[in-house]
Amino acid sequence: AQTVTQSQPEMSVQEAETVTLSCTYDTSESDYYLFWYKQPPSRQMILVIRQEAYKQQNATENRFSVNFQKAAKSFSLKISDSQLGDAAMYFCAYSPMNRDDKIIFGKGTRLHILP
Amino acid sequence: EADIYQTPRYLVIGTGKKITLECSQTMGHDKMYWYQQDPGMELHLIHYSYGVNSTEKGDLSSESTVSRIRTEHFPLTLESARPSHTSQYLCASSQTGLKRKLFFGSGTQLSVL
Numbered sequence: 001a002q003t004v005t006q007s008q009p010e011m012s013v014q015e016a017e018t019v020t021l022s023c024t025y026d027t028s029e030s031d032y033y034l035f036w037y038k039q040p041p042s043r044q045m046i047l048v049i050r051q052e053a054y055k056q057q058n059a060t061e062n063r064f065s066v067n068f069q070k071a072a073k074s075f076s077l078k079i080s081d082s083q084l085g086d087a088a089m090y091f092c093a094y095s096p097m098n099r100d101d102k103i104i105f106g107k108g109t110r111l112h113i114l115p
Numbered sequence: 116e117a118d119i120y121q122t123p124r125y126l127v128i129g130t131g132k133k134i135t136l137e138c139s140q141t142m143g144h145d146k147m148y149w150y151q152q153d154p155g156m157e158l159h160l161i162h163y164s165y166g167v168n169s170t171e172k173g174d175l176s177s178e179s180t181v182s183r184i185r186t187e188h189f190p191l192t193l194e195s196a197r198p199s200h201t202s203q204y205l206c207a208s209s210q211t212g213l214k215r216k217l218f219f220g221s222g223t224q225l226s227v228l
Contacts (some may be wrong), residue, residue: 009188033215044119045205045219050215090200091158095215101171103215105157 002027004094006106014017014114020067021077021109023092031097034068034075039108040088048083052077053097079111087113118142121206126195129228136191137199138206147189148217150205151175158205164189176226180197 003026013019025034032053039045051068052061059067063080079086092106119140119181128134140147145166160173163182179193191210193200197222205221 004157036214037192042221045207045217046220047216050214050216078225099167100209100215101148101160101163101173103160103217105156107157 001096002029002096002102002104003070004015004092004104004106006090006092006109009107010110010112015081015082015084017082018078019082020079020092021079021092021111022075023075023106025073025075025092025094025104027073027094027096029080029096029098033095033097034066034074035095036064036065036066036077037091037093037095038086038088039091040085045091054114055103082113084113084115087111090095119206119208119220121204121219121223123223124221125224125226127226127228130195130197132196134157134193134196136204136206136225138189138191138220139187140189140218141187142198142206142208142210142218143186144208144210144218145186146209146211147183148207148209149173149179149189149191150182150207151177151206152203152222154203196225198227201225201227 012014013021034051036048091108095103124135127140147164149162159175161177162181203223
């Protein structure tokens with residue numbers, strides 16, 4: 001069965017510091033997408049960053065970057081220069097390339113930013 | 116940023132009532148989804164649609180039903196609400212070719228007493 005595991009229910013980071021959120025997944029597929037979604041309090045969930053499994057280069061979006069380790073089935077999110085607006089629930093998600101109805105989410109990590 | 120709307124935002128209702136949760140998107144996306152999310156838990160897909168007149172059940176069994184008569188509209192209906200239906204319901208859409216990028220609505224928090 002395909003699963004996504006986020007082992008850190010909550011994390012805190014000082015403003016302007018760097019934090020890394022962990023995610024592991026299990027699949028027998030070779031082609032898939034991985035995502036990090038952000039859900040701020042009482043606001044819409046938005047896509048933060050996406051990685052295609054066939055790409056070896058780690059995806060980056062401004063202050064957000066990932067460490068994608070395909071063999072280890074690990075997909076961590078690094079947030080640099082943390083800002084108060086980064087406080088949210090972060091969900092890791094997986095989707096096999098051949099099933100666009102199948103997007104599996106982890107349980108989320110709640111990130112607190114300390115001023 | 117996202118042009119996908121859900122109403123109502125909050126709904127408190129008694130057992131046995133029929134309810135419809137509304138979801139509309141103005142982006143012309145072909146795919147739409149309904150997810151159920153309990154506090155501290157992952158999102159579970161309960162319904163999805165590839166296009167008009169196309170609906171399928173998701174991995175999580177649900178007593179709700181959906182319809183897709185228009186591209187932009189994907190309502191979810193519960194014929195007889197029960198306390199076990201209490202949850203947050205998230206609607207999302209995506210477009211073929213956008214590599215699975217989901218656009219989410221703000222959600223409906225349903226409480227059945």
